[in-house]
Amino acid sequence: MLHELDRYLTEVLVGERHGMGPSLIRAAALPASWLYAAGASARNAMFSTGVRRATRLAVPVVSVGNLTVGGTGKTPFVEWIARRLHDAHSLRVAIVSRGYGAAPGTLNDEAMVLHDNLPAIPHVQGADRVAAAREAIAKHGAEVIVLDDAFQHRRLARDLDIVLVDALAPHGSYRVLPRGLLREPLSGLRRADLIVLTRTHQASPGSIVAARDVASRFARGKPVVEAGHRVVGPDFRGRRAFLFCGIGQPRSFEMTATAACAEVAGRRFFPDHHAYARADVDAIVDEGKRRGADVLITTQKDWVKVRTLGTFALPIEPLRIEIEIRNGAEVLEAALDRIAARATSRVEAAR
Numbered sequence: 001m002l003h004e005l006d007r008y009l010t011e012v013l014v015g016e017r018h019g020m021g022p023s024l025i026r027a028a029a030l031p032a033s034w035l036y037a038a039g040a041s042a043r044n045a046m047f048s049t050g051v052r053r054a055t056r057l058a059v060p061v062v063s064v065g066n067l068t069v070g071g072t073g074k075t076p077f078v079e080w081i082a083r084r085l086h087d088a089h090s091l092r093v094a095i096v097s098r099g100y101g102a103a104p105g106t107l108n109d110e111a112m113v114l115h116d117n118l119p120a121i122p123h124v125q126g127a128d129r130v131a132a133a134r135e136a137i138a139k140h141g142a143e144v145i146v147l148d149d150a151f152q153h154r155r156l157a158r159d160l161d162i163v164l165v166d167a168l169a170p171h172g173s174y175r176v177l178p179r180g181l182l183r184e185p186l187s188g189l190r191r192a193d194l195i196v197l198t199r200t201h202q203a204s205p206g207s208i209v210a211a212r213d214v215a216s217r218f219a220r221g222k223p224v225v226e227a228g229h230r231v232v233g234p235d236f237r238g239r240r241a242f243l244f245c246g247i248g249q250p251r252s253f254e255m256t257a258t259a260a261c262a263e264v265a266g267r268r269f270f271p272d273h274h275a276y277a278r279a280d281v282d283a284i285v286d287e288g289k290r291r292g293a294d295v296l297i298t299t300q301k302d303w304v305k306v307r308t309l310g311t312f313a314l315p316i317e318p319l320r321i322e323i324e325i326r327n328g329a330e331v332l333e334a335a336l337d338r339i340a341a342r343a344t345s346r347v348e349a350a351r
Helices: 002-013 020-048 074-089 109-117 129-140 186-191 205-219 250-260 278-290 300-309 329-350
Strands: 061-066 093-097 123-125 144-148 160-166 194-198 224-232 240-245 263-269 295-299 316-327
Touching: 002 020, 020 186, 061 074, 074 093, 074 109, 074 144, 074 160, 074 316, 074 329, 093 109, 093 129, 109 123, 109 300, 123 129, 129 144, 144 329, 160 205, 160 329, 186 205, 194 205, 194 329, 205 224, 224 250, 224 329, 240 250, 240 278, 240 300, 250 263, 250 295, 250 316, 263 278, 278 295, 278 300, 295 300, 300 316, 316 329
Parallel strands: 061 144, 061 160, 093 123, 093 144, 160 194, 194 224, 240 263, 240 295, 295 316
Antiparallel strands: 224 316
16 A cells, blocks of 8 residues: 555656645655755755865775666666676675665675675675765775765765666656655766766667656766666566566566566566565565466565565576666776776785
């Protein structure tokens, strides 16, 4: 019920619902949106003018973030960045994030996915990301820090600020909370060093052009890279699948999973970061069996939580994806090469 309400409100705010009721909700949200935007702009202005100062670390920092609530593909993109800095440049990399949704002393679902996919790269979580980054340096010998979901976290200075823009995002999402899905006004894109359009493999040419237009108007000439993703792992061709997930953008997962298997028997979506109970998965299994599914497919973010609940009457498989740079790879790689050169020079200077 809560998920259905959340989905309804999201569709109202981005303009996908019409009529008197949705129009009244959008109008009522405007005053709060103006206040939210003013507060976010004032806070950013304090950092931009030096009233508040960001902490500069002894190692380079790469930030990956976005402007909107909900998923834009940050986790697989963080994985791509960290892997390239580690593999191509032989650097000791650490990932730092806030750890949203994690119980004390545990990792959240994104961190568990990254641990599975990048076992050689430590991940430090904490609400105080300055302290977490310092711990990554002191405890793990990190030579470069990758910040996950940190565009609005201004306390920690960064050497490369990457902002992800979802090419599938509806135009109505380009309004500030609670009227839309933005965490801050689009003018915040001016702070970015690099814009990455995500999910371009699923977006129409018109949607990609629209997203590029937003980037060019608000990021003022900053380079724009286009990224999509590809499926890796199990082969679902010939399988009749039941889909389930609890992520910010279930539509993208549904599109990817539908293309990966022979037939979709049904689907069930939960709120983002859903904490699964055994009863949740038992109900999904029962529905999948009734619909003739021979496999349940979910995301890696959901799988890392579901796998702790035991075995089930139907197999559950994660749909693992990897980032694929579709346009502008040389721009992104050159930016990371510059970060790697700074890290290497600092390591050599410290010897």
